[in-house]
Amino acid sequence: MNRAWWKEAVVYQIYPRSFMDSNGDGIGDLNGIISKLDYLKLLGVDVIWLSPVYQSPNADNGYDISDYQAIMAEFGTMEDFDRLLSQAHGKGLKIVMDLVVNHSSDEHKWFVESRKSVNSPYRNYYIWRDGKNGGPPNNWGSWFGGSTWTRDGATGMYYLHLFSPKQPDLNWSSPALRDEIYRMMTWWCDKGIDGFRMDVISMISKPDILPDGPAENGAQYGDFTPYCIHGPHVHEYLREMNSRVLSHYDIMTVGETSGVTVEQARLYAGEDTHELNMVFQFEHVDVPGKYAGWRTNKISMPFLRAVFSKWQTGLNGKAWNSLFLGNHDQPRSVSQFGDDRPAFRVVSAKLLATWLHMMQGTPYIYQGEELGMTNCPFESLSEFRDIDSLNGYRTWVENGPLTHAQFWPFLLFKSRDNARTPMQWSARPNAGFTTGTPWIRVNPNYTEINAEAALADPNSIFYYYQKLIRLRKTYPVIVYGSYALLEKNDPNLCVYIRELAGEKLLVICNFSDKKQAYTLPEGFSGTQILITNLNRSAVDEPSLTLQPYEAVVLRRPV
Ligand code: NOJ
Numbered sequence: 001m002n003r004a005w006w007k008e009a010v011v012y013q014i015y016p017r018s019f020m021d022s023n024g025d026g027i028g029d030l031n032g033i034i035s036k037l038d039y040l041k042l043l044g045v046d047v048i049w050l051s052p053v054y055q056s057p058n059a060d061n062g063y064d065i066s067d068y069q070a071i072m073a074e075f076g077t078m079e080d081f082d083r084l085l086s087q088a089h090g091k092g093l094k095i096v097m098d099l100v101v102n103h104s105s106d107e108h109k110w111f112v113e114s115r116k117s118v119n120s121p122y123r124n125y126y127i128w129r130d131g132k133n134g135g136p137p138n139n140w141g142s143w144f145g146g147s148t149w150t151r152d153g154a155t156g157m158y159y160l161h162l163f164s165p166k167q168p169d170l171n172w173s174s175p176a177l178r179d180e181i182y183r184m185m186t187w188w189c190d191k192g193i194d195g196f197r198m199d200v201i202s203m204i205s206k207p208d209i210l211p212d213g214p215a216e217n218g219a220q221y222g223d224f225t226p227y228c229i230h231g232p233h234v235h236e237y238l239r240e241m242n243s244r245v246l247s248h249y250d251i252m253t254v255g256e257t258s259g260v261t262v263e264q265a266r267l268y269a270g271e272d273t274h275e276l277n278m279v280f281q282f283e284h285v286d287v288p289g290k291y292a293g294w295r296t297n298k299i300s301m302p303f304l305r306a307v308f309s310k311w312q313t314g315l316n317g318k319a320w321n322s323l324f325l326g327n328h329d330q331p332r333s334v335s336q337f338g339d340d341r342p343a344f345r346v347v348s349a350k351l352l353a354t355w356l357h358m359m360q361g362t363p364y365i366y367q368g369e370e371l372g373m374t375n376c377p378f379e380s381l382s383e384f385r386d387i388d389s390l391n392g393y394r395t396w397v398e399n400g401p402l403t404h405a406q407f408w409p410f411l412l413f414k415s416r417d418n419a420r421t422p423m424q425w426s427a428r429p430n431a432g433f434t435t436g437t438p439w440i441r442v443n444p445n446y447t448e449i450n451a452e453a454a455l456a457d458p459n460s461i462f463y464y465y466q467k468l469i470r471l472r473k474t475y476p477v478i479v480y481g482s483y484a485l486l487e488k489n490d491p492n493l494c495v496y497i498r499e500l501a502g503e504k505l506l507v508i509c510n511f512s513d514k515k516q517a518y519t520l521p522e523g524f525s526g527t528q529i530l531i532t533n534l535n536r537s538a539v540d541e542p543s544l545t546l547q548p549y550e551a552v553v554l555r556r557p558v
Helices: 030-035 037-043 078-090 109-114 175-191 234-244 262-268 301-315 345-357 387-398 404-414 451-455 461-474 476-480
Strands: 011-014 047-050 067-071 094-099 149-151 158-160 195-198 252-256 278-280 362-366 482-486 493-500 503-510 516-519 528-532 543-546 551-556
Touching: 030 037, 030 078, 037 461, 067 078, 067 175, 078 094, 094 252, 175 234, 234 262, 262 301, 301 482, 301 493, 345 461, 345 503, 345 551, 387 404, 451 461, 461 476, 461 528, 476 493, 476 503, 493 516, 503 516
Parallel strands: 011 047, 011 362, 047 094, 094 195, 195 252, 252 278
Antiparallel strands: 149 158, 482 493, 493 503, 503 551, 516 543, 528 551
8 A cells, every 4th residue: 555644644623613713703713723723733633624714605604605715704814824824834734625616605706697697608607407397307305405406586497506505506517617616726725735625525426417316205305316426427527636636736635425335435535546535434424314314323333333344444455544433514423422421421532532543544533522522412492503403403393294302302412513512622711712702602511621621631532632643653553554353243342453564453442331351362462552541551361351431452563
């Protein structure tokens, strides 16, 4: 496998709106991020992925861009951005930008022009169709609720939006549109940014004919994904993007590829396919259920283990994995995969970190994960800000079959706002995030869970992540080693081996809140403990009793 800096790196995702507010308006900003670069340096990460900071009317908190080459006023100015980039670089930190080019905002000048007339030079930048039988062109339902089509008064035609009506889909089959995108990307690369995280990039290619999608029994809308995910020209477009832009710079790219299979990922992120460096797969979080993505059940370890093991072995030597448990669209990882009860929060957060960071791939830390931040105990609907949560409520409660009481637990567990409450910096008011009124409520547990407290505690989750990152820089087997799963059917233990040129790591994780007995494979008794989340100082006996949520990594040199 080829070596690359982005394979050896650890990425930290910042959701700028909720990270740090420098001017007291209650909204995080670029100067806030600059003030926390030393914190990130101390943690040891190499790359910052910035969720969108571009000009946007904020229908979807920046995932609806109205100018790709301007900074959102609430976040600062282009001068602030340039300062952030140069200060980050000065500290050895790289900056990866979010690239949202499946759709723009309806307030982007391209769309403003496009909607005016069928003869507009920008008409073809978007996907317009005539209606059918007095309604939309087909039955597709958008991911944020309602139809994927909105009729526009000026011409009476419908435009496609796989997300909200304020996020019209760009038409990638237009060479002129693709030229604009590549020009814009080149402009950012020339500025010196270090890469792109590409929003729903697996959805950019749509077929010419857009047929009705399958609709579950009685469902009002059909599914667009069979036509729009991994559409007919997506790989062609990415190879073109690679040859026109990406290949000219030493940058990293990660594609958000919802619905991706191992086989598809080998194309998107193959060692020799000339598309992207890696992709995010979502099998461990997108668990199909009766109520679209809404659920209250945690993800079980056997499921998690099966998904990751498939990806670990499926991509080994062929393509590169990205490793994540949390991001701005997911519940907090300790609440979704670990155990956020007070007795187990710290130990289970460390367990998850060990389990994830010891696998092959580039690990991503979502802001606050290094503190063990949890889901938020929201108390009323008025506290939610997320378009997907509010639309979900409309779809399932106001216009749907569920009562408020039935839907509420879904919202509490799964709402994207859980990940978007302000970063908890200290026990001061508003968690030290802002001196003003925060745009979204602060999780009340900030008095206990915060960065200041973590930095003062040598046993904190923060320092545990720091150690994991240091180990990655010391032992190439963590980055490049092969993966083999042991104890495939154990209901509580996840155990795997990494190996590189004869050096072996044994990773043992007890995912349960009970003690578990375990017998080591041959050759590991008495070997070095690389890291452990409890106080174990040696493993001298072939069998051991693991404490609840204990994780141990043993190293056997060549
Ligand atoms: C995926 C992003 O992660 C999510 O936050 C956003 O709402 C959709 N793409 C639409 O851009």
